[in-house]
Amino acid sequence: MRFSGLKVFKEGLTGNKGWGPHWRSPETKAEYDVVLIGGGGHGLATAHYLAKVHGLTNVAVLEKGYLGGGNVGRNTTIVRANYMLPGNSEFYSHSLKLWEGLEEDLNYNVMHSQRGIINLVHSDGQRDAFARRGNMMIGQGDDAILLDTAGVRKILPYLDFDQTRFPIYGGLYHKRGGTARHDAVAWGYARSASDRGVDLIQQCEVTGIDVVNGVVKGVQTTRGPIRAKKVGMVAAGRSSQVAAMAGLRLPIESHVLQAFVTEGLKPCIDHVITYGMGHFYISQSDKGGLVFGGDLDMYSSYAARGNLPLAEHVVEAAMTLMPVIGKAKMLRSWGGIMDMSPDGSFIMDRTDIEGLFVNAGWCYGGFKATPASGHTFAHLLATGTPHPTTIRHRLDRFRTGFGIMDEESTGAQHNLH
């Protein structure tokens, strides 16, 4: 079923009876070439690229709940390529380029809106740091403009420029950054993968990983055993649980990140804005709700909810930056499970078990990486070698000390990134 304006028109005139399910619901087979553990954004994207780029369709995505019910189902939708360190810089740049062709690639409206993102700065030192970051972005081939206070005031006149606690010294403006509709991304990838022959298996929890003489043989699931030549672990916040099934421990701590949505408002915030003191960032969805969040709660959690102190802190930050939104009613809040790595950067690598691969450690920044994560993980699974943009994201970089990518310069504590 191909989506087009003509189809919308035709169906509208004939009672909308021609729309079909976006993906098949097949029974599991006894064996696949590749099994992906995790049916979220990254797992579904990996399935699409395995099929489309590498012609590998004897693939199953195993999801313990419903497709896209994890972090891709509830994030703050930001897409950007403003990373700085070698390794991350080229990867996120690659991802943004994939975003820019995504709707054509998937024949699916993911509502990718390159409305621009501004990272505000509040001190001379911070401005220097962001000038450096901007230059790294330009060196990578992406876009960045350093704004002074007047420059920020021109595009964001509603900020509080009088407050003195964190005065607005300027900001880094990345015009190609923006937002996308997270569910649509998952569904678009799912539909494409399914149409190309990948089996998407929902309500199928992996309960064991079979390893014989250091070689992966398959998985045990709540829907029976499935043999596989290759297994890719792509389970985000639950990566350590999955890895433990193969006897592996990962350098991951799972933490809670909260996010919030207000009632729908008329268009008032046209960009993505991040507050340079940390702890607050915001954009406005196409439904009108203000989508915002802040920092982790800071303690390990699998509860998929946080506590009120963080909510209060985020709203405090919001009120110092943009008191104009103060009367908006908070409609919904939620928490997810973030796979925090010791340097804040992701891991994409083989493991010591032959045929078992890991894609994890996205912290709270996995959504913007969805296309490139899928594309490069597919490359690794299909060819056995890492894609050029992920050669540095080794699982053992912490043990060897080689190639650590600490963007925030906060050191080896998992929850500080």
Place this chain on the structure above:
Amino acid sequence: MRLRCPICGERDHREFYYQGSAVKMDRPDPDANAAAWDDYVYLRDNQPGLLEELWSHDAGCGAWLKVTRDTTTHAVLATALAKEERR
């Protein structure tokens, strides 16, 4: 979420700073190999359920607490002064 500091009593968790997993109390010998240090600094069991962790009462008495907490519910099961738990 409240933590019962043995010195100060039950306090809002905002008074404490999260220091991470209590495995940090089992520091390897300085001459231990890379695998031992990798395990200590970076690798974590990270399973849902009961976790032993360290919190420091930075906005209070400053004591380090060893807390046993269920990470699926945030229920705090036990707190003790870390120094009394030192192995």
